[in-house]
Amino acid sequence: MSYTDQELISSAKRTIQIETDALAALQPRVDQSFVDACRLMQQCEGHVVVTGMGKSGHIGNKIAATLASTGTPSHFVHPAEASHGDLGMITSKDLVLALSNSGTTSELMMIVPLLKRSQIPMISMTGDASSPLALTADVHLDASFEKEACPLGLAPTSSTTVALAIGDAIAIALLEARGFTAEDFAFSHPGGRLGKRLLVKVAEIMHAGDTMPLVKSGTSLGKALLEMSSKGLGITGIVDATGKLAGVFTDGDLRRALDQSLDIHDIEIDEVMTKNCRTTTANTLAIDAFNLLEDHKIMALFAVDENHNPVGAIHMHDLFRSGVI
Helix, strand or coil, X not given: CCCCHHHHHHHHHHHHHHHHHHHHHHHHHCCHHHHHHHHHHHHCCCCEEEEECHHHHHHHHHHHHHHHHCCCCEEECCHHHHCCCHHHHCCCCXXXXXXXXXXXXXXXXXXXXXXXXXXXXXXXXXXCCCCHHHHHCXXXXXXXXXXCCCCCCCCCCHHHHHHHHHHHHHHHHHHHHHCCCHHHHHHCCCCCHHHHHHHCEHHHHCECHHHCCEEECCCEHHHHHHHHHHHCCCEEEEECCCCCEEEEEEHHHHHHHHHCCCCCCCCEHHHCCECCCCEECCCCXXXXXXXXXXXXXXXXXXXXXXXXCEEEEEEHHHHHXXXXX
16 A cells, blocks of 8 residues: 555654644643642652563663753663673662553563662553553552554553653752752763763863964064964963963964055064954853853953963863864
């Protein structure tokens, strides 16, 4: 049987609509049980251990990962493996979040008595509030739905969408309740671009010491150009007698000087430098330095200390190479 393009589009829209309706029907069921589940997780001194079989297990894995990255220590334990030794991964300080659409999954029901014996709190998330798993749990989260998007009613679709949404809702509610910040999130994601944006500071990527282009006030424009060229940042700083940054000279300043037919050997850098230049600090987040460069349409700037002494220089290319951008 060959489906037309329009039939494929219609099928997709029907699936999306069925799952959208399932999520809309979930809204009124976010009630005291949801609050109780969140409170149990807040009180947990160990990990929120998520478990589930099949597609529920895949959703459980994602929920555990989301919880862990948003400030709630969490990991996934496969219920079948739990019966063969992995139950030792669940401690008396932990809490179990068990997912099962039917609420009768045999692999889960096999470990429930052991959890109860160890007095480990359990939250269930099922599509049947009268199921054994729901009735056994300390708190039950209603993940029921009208129908699967699968026309055969077999492939978990609406059921997994609803379960995932509940998991996300718990994670975000706990994140907000804890006052979890963007910097906290970055510490859970140090290897990604997000982590770099929220953690990398100017000091880590700036050119300092001998690699920082600097000349003294009164230096000829020609010598300043040699300094700028040798350091390769398209900029040089000019310091006064006390070591403070008096101004900068950039490629743009050079073009303006050439337009005026100025003699680069006779004129002093002070006459053509940009005073009152934009600066940053070594402790500034690199992404904030990038925004400063972007906002003012410049390619490089100096980092200065509290006395306005230059401590480093940063170029737009440094930000790209560092992975911040």
